[in-house]
Every structure is written in C-alpha cells, then in structure tokens.
Amino acid sequence: MADTVGKVIKCKAAVAWEAKAPLSIEEVEVSPPKAGEVRIRIIYTAVCHTDAYTLGGHDPEGAFPVILGHEGGGIVESVGEGVTSVQPGDHVVPLYIPQCGDCKFCRHPRTNLCGKIRNTQGKGVMPDGTSRFRCNGKELLHFMGTSTFSEYTVVPEISVAKVHPDAPLDRVCLLGCGISTGYGAVLNTANVEKGTTCGVWGLGAVGLAVIMGCKAAGASRIFAIDINSSKFESARAFGATDCVNPADYDKPIQQVLAEMTDGGLDYTFEAIGNVHTMRAALESCHKGWGTSVVIGVAAAGKEISTRPFQLVTGRTWKGTAFGGWKSRDSVPVLAERYMNKELKLDEFITHTMSLENINEAFNLMHEGKSKDCWDY
Numbered sequence: 235m236a237d238t239v240g241k242v243i244k245c246k247a248a249v250a251w252e253a254k255a256p257l258s259i260e261e262v263e264v265s266p267p268k269a270g271e272v273r274i275r276i277i278y279t280a281v282c283h284t285d286a287y288t289l290g291g292h293d294p295e296g297a298f299p300v301i302l303g304h305e306g307g308g309i310v311e312s313v314g315e316g317v318t319s320v321q322p323g324d325h326v327v328p329l330y331i332p333q334c335g336d337c338k339f340c341r342h343p344r345t346n347l348c349g350k351i352r353n354t355q356g357k358g359v360m361p362d363g364t365s366r367f368r369c370n371g372k373e374l375l376h377f378m379g380t381s382t383f384s385e386y387t388v389v390p391e392i393s394v395a396k397v398h399p400d401a402p403l404d405r406v407c408l409l410g411c412g413i414s415t416g417y418g419a420v421l422n423t424a425n426v427e428k429g430t431t432c433g434v435w436g437l438g439a440v441g442l443a444v445i446m447g448c449k450a451a452g453a454s455r456i457f458a459i460d461i462n463s464s465k466f467e468s469a470r471a472f473g474a475t476d477c478v479n480p481a482d483y484d485k486p487i488q489q490v491l492a493e494m495t496d497g498g499l500d501y502t503f504e505a506i507g508n509v510h511t512m513r514a515a516l517e518s519c520h521k522g523w524g525t526s527v528v529i530g531v532a533a534a535g536k537e538i539s540t541r542p543f544q545l546v547t548g549r550t551w552k553g554t555a556f557g558g559w560k561s562r563d564s565v566p567v568l569a570e571r572y573m574n575k576e577l578k579l580d581e582f583i584t585h586t587m588s589l590e591n592i593n594e595a596f597n598l599m600h601e602g603k604s605k606d607c608w609d610y
C-alpha cells in the first residue's frame with residue numbers, strides 16, 4: 235500500500251487561473267478520494283482541442299481556476315470507501331463520459347450520455363459538490379470530471395476504465411477522447427456500411443480517427459477536407475482516397491463534392507467545430523439518404539442553420555459525444571484492439587514533452603502542427 239493513502243498529496247499541475255491566459259505550473263494539494271472515488275497517478279496526458287476551447291473562454295460551462303485535461307492514462311494510487319471495480323495498481327483511463335450502468339441513459343441502447351453526475355461535473359466539482367484540488371489556499375475546479383493536467387487527480391469510480399496492464403499508457407491515454415470519438419462516430423453514430431462514400435471536414439486527431447473508422451468500415455471512397463493542405467499526407471496514410479482543399483475552388487465545397495460523387499456523399503463528419511463547415515458537411519450529403527454527423531464543438535453562442543428543404547429531401551443531421559461509446563465497457567476493448575494492431579494510436583503522436591512545456595503543446599496545437607502527448 236502506498237504511504238500516501240489517506241493523506242493529501244502535493245504534486246505538480248498545470249493550473250488555468252483564468253481564461254485566455256497561459257497555464258501555470260504550480261504545486262497543488264490533492265485530497266484523498268472520498269467514498270465512491272478513485273485517486274489516480276497520471277502518467278501521461280494528451281491535449282485535445284476542447285481543452286484549448288475552454289481555456290480560450292469559448293465554453294459556456296467554462297469556470298476558473300481549474301485544472302484542465304481529459305485524455306489521460308494513469309495508475310490507481312488509492313480508492314475511497316465502497317470502490318470495488320478498481321484497486322491500487324490498476325492501469326486506468328479517466329472518462330469524461332462516465333457509465334454508471336443504472337441511469338436511464340445507461341440503460342438505453344442508443345446513447346452513451348450517462349446522466350448520473352453530469353450536473354456536478356459541469357460545475358467543476360465532484361458528485362458531493364466539493365473539489366479535491368487546492369493551490370495556495372484557493373480551491374481549484376475539476377474539468378470534465380477528469381483534470382488530467384495534474385500528476386494526481388481524483389475521479390468518481392464510474393469515470394474510470396480499467397485497461398490491460400500491458401497496454402502502454404502513453405498510447406492508450408489517447409483513447410480518453412479524440413481517437414475514440416472519431417472512430418466511434420463512424421462505427422456507432424453513423425454506422426457506415428461497406429462500399430459507401432464518406433467525407434470528413436478537419437484533419438486533426440479526431441478527423442484522422444474518422445478516416446481510420448471509415449477504412450475499417452470498408453468505405454469505398456474517403457474524402458479528406460481541410461484548408462491546411464499539409465494535413466493531406468497523414469490523411470492519405472490513414473486511408474483517405476481523395477483530399478480536397480476548399481480554398482482551391484471558387485465555388486462552394488458542397489458543389490465541388492456533388493460533382494465529384496454523382497450527387498453527394500453517403501456519410502459526412504464535421505471535426506472542426508465551425509458552424510459553416512457543419513452546414514457544408516450536411517449539404518454535401520446525397521439527397522434521399524445522406525447522413526452528416528457533427529463532432530466538432532462550436533463556441534458559445536454559435537448556432538447551425540440550413541434550409542429545412544435539405545432535411546425534407548432526405549438528409550439526416552446527427553451528433554456524437556465520445557463517438558457513442560459506452561465508456562467503461564468500451565475503452566478496455568479499444569485498448570485491446572490497439573494491442574491486437576486493429577486500431578492505430580502510435581501514428582497520432584507527433585510530440586512528447588514534459589508537463590512544464592504544456593503551453594508549447596497548446597501553441598503547437600493552435601499552429602495545426604500537433605497531437606501532443608507528454609509524460610510527467
């Protein structure tokens with residue numbers, strides 16, 4: 235048993251004191267887990283565009299000061315009273331969509347949006363309404379129920395997926411968000427069939443994972459659409475058959491794609507978070523049956539629009555959170571798929587750095603150069 239059990243742990247964390255300011259590396263105090271909670275030593279974390287979105291002040295739920303981060307991999311340090319599904323030493327991935335197994339969402343086969351702790355999680359506190367983090371005498375908020383930008387974090391038991399001990403944490407941390415999301419958007423939310431045509435807007439980690447899913451589903455053509463043509467090489471490596479930069483055309487991308495595909499695509503995915511590309515993705519779907527899936531998270535106040543006629547004439551507009559995966563059940567399975575070489579993770583890692591350089595990781599993400607993963 236670790237000698238930290240039951241005690242406050244002092245460790246390093248990247249604290250977001252306010253929106254639009256760089257993260258600050260601080261010594262923080264992490265309280266022991268209460269009943270039904272798990273304290274995790276985070277070994278690796280990655281950055282996701284959603285961390286930048288919240289830090290940028292675009293999240294209507296964003297509150298500060300906070301410890302961001304939601305793509306982590308770690309080892310259970312200690313557990314609170316009544317925790318039975320994990321124990322100290324287990325390798326785990328924290329989950330921003332929990333799975334209680336009992337709420338009406340968990341019992342419904344068509345959603346993964348467990349509702350058990352959504353209200354407190356959205357307020358940045360644990361289910362009992364309090365925080366486990368303090369810094370310089372001030373309370374810090376949790377983020378997405380995970381707060382992986384800290385060497386130690388505390389999460390509810392229902393927000394932890396136990397993975398195989400041989401699964402490398404520097405890789406499977408990516409299953410905490412972007413890769414699972416893009417891959418699941420294809421396999422769960424859209425249910426892409428063999429031989430169909432697909433298109434994805436935005437070739438960050440999420441968009442590349444969409445391409446990986448489309449390839450796994452047996453799509454006949456996979457269109458990769460981005461305004462940054464330097465992304466096309468990796469898109470092709472993941473399985474894109476056609477790369478299109480809307481800036482190369484003097485007509486709307488909807489029209490370009492309709493001409494290239496005899497009327498439009500069977501499935502489209504928006505992985506940017508821009509309401510204009512969400513509209514373009516919907517309108518690039520084939521009349522009568524095309525389905526478009528919104529993955530990107532748009533800034534506070536933004537709304538989507540299209541002519542209702544687009545839906546009247548048979549297109550479907552859907553969205554996905556965490557790729558529709560029921561999280562505790564699915565993340566261990568995805569980790570096994572990685573270990574069996576059925577799912578790529580290594581190829582998504584562009585940089586490895588230390589926690590001290592986290593602001594550089596955010597800069598690289600803003601420059602469109604990275605999927606970052608670092609160790610502590």
Ligand SMILES: NC(=O)C1=CN([C@@H]2O[C@H](COP(=O)(O)OP(=O)(O)OC[C@H]3O[C@@H](n4cnc5c(N)ncnc54)[C@H](OP(=O)(O)O)[C@@H]3O)[C@@H](O)[C@H]2O)C=CC1
Pocket residue numbers: 282283284287411412415435436437438439440441459460461462465480505506507508511528529530531532554555556557600601602603
């Ligand atoms: N629904 C869910 O559960 C989840 C949603 N997300 C959301 O998904 C989105 C994608 O995340 P991530 O892959 O990390 O993001 P990235 O920023 O890495 O990728 C987005 C890509 O889109 C490109 N792009 C920007 N504007 C346009 C445009 N107008 N037309 C075409 N391409 C464009 C960017 O180019 P450049 O780099 O040059 O800017 C970049 O290549 C984000 O909104 C994120 O918040 C993420 C995870 C889970």
Ligand SMILES: N[C@@H](CCC(=O)N[C@@H](CSC=O)C(=O)NCC(=O)O)C(=O)O
Pocket residue numbers: 282284285293294295296331347352411531555556
């Ligand atoms: N807090 C925001 C919405 C942010 C959001 O949509 N988050 C996604 C995951 S994005 C991961 O990188 C999500 O799963 N949402 C489901 C949920 O219940 O939050 C807002 O208030 O608009």
Ligand SMILES: [Zn+2]
Pocket residue numbers: 282283284285304411412
């Ligand atoms: Zn994310």
Ligand SMILES: [Zn+2]
Pocket residue numbers: 332333334335336337338339340347348349350
């Ligand atoms: Zn539930």
